[in-house]
Amino acid sequence: MVETHDTMAPMGIRLSPLGVAIFCLLGVGVIYHLYAGVISNRVAAFRQGSNVDLRDLLALSVEAAVQGGKEVKKVREENTLDERTKGKTKEGASELMTLGDLRSHKKMFYLMKNTYPALKVNSEEHDSSVGEDEVWNRDIPSDILEKVPEGHEVPAHTVTVWIDPLDATQEYTENLSQYVTTMVCVAVDGKPVIGVIHKPFTGDTAWAFVGHGTNVRARTSYISSSPKVIVSRSHAGKVKSFIQDAFGNTTTITPAGGAGYKVLSLVEPLPHDTAATSDQADVYIHVTFIKKWDICAGAALVEALGGKMTTLKGEVIDYSGSEGNSGGLVATVGLDHKALLEKLPNWVPEKH
Template sequence: MTPMRVRLSPLGVAMFCLLGVGVIYHLYAGVISNRWAAFRQRSKVDLRDLLAVSVEAAVLGGTEVKRLEVGVKKVRHENALQEKSKGKTQEGDTELLTMGDLQSHRKMFNLISNTFPDVTVNSEEHDNMVDKAASWNRGIPADILDKIEGGKDVPAESVTVWIDPLDATQEYTENLVKYVTTMVCVAVDGKPVIGVIHQPFTDFTAWGFVGQGSNMRPRPSYSVSPPKAIVSRSHSGKVKSFVQDAFGNSTTIIGAGGAGYKVLSLLAMPSSEAGSMDQADVYIHVTFIKKWDICAGAALLNALGGHMTTLKGEDIDYSGTPLNKRGLVASVGVDHKALLERLPNWEPEKH
C-alpha cells in the first residue's frame, strides 16, 4: 500500500504560523504589559540627587534671565526682552512673557526632564523646544553633601516638580531686578519637600529639604504686634485693608514683587545679600496665585519649621491643577496658628 503524503501549501504554512504567533501574543501580552507597568512603578528617584539637579536648574535658568536683562530704557523703547502679554490676571493687569521667561524655562525644564524622565514636571511657561543634550553632570554642591545624606529614594510617580523660570516678570521688565528669582520645588504626594529659590542678580541660592536641612535659617526675632507684612505690589487686590483689619492701621505694609523674594524677606539673609532685601514678619496674599509661584517657598519655610497655608489655615496640595484660590499666609519663627486667628473672615473672590 502506497503511503499517503500530505503536502502543505506555502499559504497554509504562513497561516498556521500567524495563528501560532497570535495565540502566543494573547497568552503573553498581558503578562508582559503587567510586568512593564510594575517595572515603571518601581522606578525610584533619590531626593538628594533631585535637590542637586534643582539647584543646578535654577542657576542655569538664572544665567539666562541675567544674560537677557538690559537697561530699563532699552527694554521700554526697543522691547529688547521681547515682552508680550500672556493674558490678564484676576485683577485685570497684563501678565507678561519675555524671552527671559522662555529661555530660562528651556534650560530648567529640559535639564530636569532629561535627568528624571519618569517625574512629572510642571512649568509656568510652555514651549516645544526639546534639548536632548541638557543633562546633569552628577555633581552635588558641597553644602548639600555636607548636610544631606543620599539614599532618600521615593517612587518617581509620587513626585511633582514645579518650575517658575522667572518670578516677578513685571518687575523684570521695569528693571527692578532685586525682586527676580528662578525657583524649583519638589513635591512628594502633593507635599512640598524641596524648595530652591535663586536670585540671578546676586548669584545667591537658597535651598531647603524638609526634615533634612537647609542653607538658610530664620532671623533671631520677629514682631507680630503689629508685624511687618509683605504683600504683592502688582497683584495686591484688597490685601492692604485685609492686613490692617487683622493687625491694625499702624501695621507696616511692604509692597514687593515676586513670591520667592517675599519668602526670602522672612529669613536671615547672608550679610552680603541682606542690604538689598526687605525684612518682613509675615507674607500675606489674598488673590489667586499659581503653585509654581509658591511651592518652593512653602518647602523652604517648612524645612525651617515655618508654614505656608491658605488664609483658612489649610495645607496647600501641590499636585493636580496649578491654581491656588484660597490665598496664603506664610511665616517662620512665630506662632502661625495665632496669626491665623487674627485674620478677618475671608472668602475667595470670583475669578
C-alpha cells in the same frame, strides 16, 4: 512557491526555497514585534514604578534653577526680552512673558525630564519647540553632601515637581532685577519637601529639604504684635485694608515683586543679597489667586525652618492637584502661626 507531489508517499506540502525564506522573514517579524512590545512594557513599568533619591533630586533642582537663572540674566543683559502678553490674571492684570521666561523654562524643564522621565513636572511656561537634550551630570554640591545624608528614596509616581522659570516677570521687564528668582519645588504626596529659590542677578541660591537640612537661617527675632507685612506689588487686591483690620493702621506694609523674593524676606539675607535687607518682613500675606509654582518652593523653605505657609483660613495647601490656590496665603517663620491667623479678619475671596 509550494510544490505538491502525487506519489504513494503520505500526502504532504514542501515549501520551495523562496517559501522558506518568506516564512522565516515573517517569523522574525513576529518575534521582533513581540520582543519590542515586551521591552516597551518593561520600560514603561520601570519608569512608573522606579524610585528616585530625594538628595539627588535636591541637587538636580539646584542645578536646574541655576541654569535657568543664567538664561534669565543673559536675556536681560542683552535686552532681548521680546515681551508679550499671554493673557489676564483673575484680577484683570496682564500676564507677561518674555524670552527669558521661555529660555529658562526649556533649560529647567528638560534638564529635569531628561534625567528623570517618569517625574511629573509642572512649569509655568510651555514651549512647543525642540527641547534641550542636556542631562544632569549627577554632581552634588558640597553643602548638600555635608547636610543631607543619602538614602531618601521615594516612588517616582508620588513626586510632583513645580517649576517657576522666572518669578516676577513684571519686575523683570522693568529692570527691577532684585525681585527676580527662578524656583523649583519637589512635592511628595502633595507635601512640599524640597524647595530651591535662586537669584540670577546675585548668584545666591537658597535650598531646603524639609526635615533634613537647609542653607538658610531664620532671623533671631520677629514681631507679632504689629508685624511688618510684605505683600504683592502687582497683584495686591484689597490686601492693605485686610492687614490694617488685623494689625492696625500703623502696621508697616511693604509691596514687593515675586513670591520667591517675599519668602526670602522672612529669613536672614543671602550672602550677596544686599537689597533684601531693607525689605525684611515678619509675615508674608497674599489675598488673591496665586499659582502653586509661585509658592511651593517657598513653602518647603519655610517649613524646613519650622515655619508655616497656609491659606488665610489656616488650611494646608496640596501641591499634587490643580495649578492654583484660591484660598489666599499667609507665611511665617519664628512666629506663632495659629495665633497670628486668629488676628486675621474673616476673609472672603475677591470676585472679578
